Amino acid sequence: MVRVMATGVFDLLHPGHLHFLESASQLGDELWVVVAADENVRRFKDHDCVLNQQARVHLVGALKPVTRALAGNPDADIYRILDEIRPDIIALGFDQFHNADRIHEGARDRGLDVQVIRLDKYFEDLDGTRKIISKIIKLYSMSNEIRRIESGDQV
DSSP: OOEEEEEEOOOSOOHHHHHHHHHHHTTSSEEEEEEOOHHHHHHHHSSOOSSOHHHHHHHHHTSTTOSEEEEOOTTOOTTTTHHHHOOSEEEEOTTOOOOHHHHHHHHHHTTOOOEEEEOOOOOOTTOSHHHHHHHHHHHHHHHHHHHHHHHTOOO
16 A cells, blocks of 8 residues: 655645645555645745635545545644654645655655655646635726726726
8 A cells, every 4th residue: 555645735725736636646545635734834935824724624635536634733843744644655746845855865764765756737827826816806806996987986
């Protein structure tokens, strides 16, 4: 049984997330997904999530490719959870900042022989959470402007 581990924020699930998880699941028999702690998102991405970690874990766990979704540790020790999951493969998204060689070494230091595989990018218009938020804001602003014009309000 080959266990694959993937990690991410998974805020506002979108087709890019699904592509990543489907691709990761094809690497083995089980896909365990670690969902980033809210504190780590603030620390590493410098913004808050729309959905809290508990909601994100619940949504990711409901996806067909996912065997199990877990909450990531807020202490930012990315290696600690390896002791629990014991993956054979760690799948990295194309845009994740993690260094594959460093992860391989960190896993080896914990007695794990893992492959670290970086997956390909998904090319779509709305392949990122920030792109989705920007489009929502743009559409909302445009809708408000149309209503203002239709009502005859002056600027």
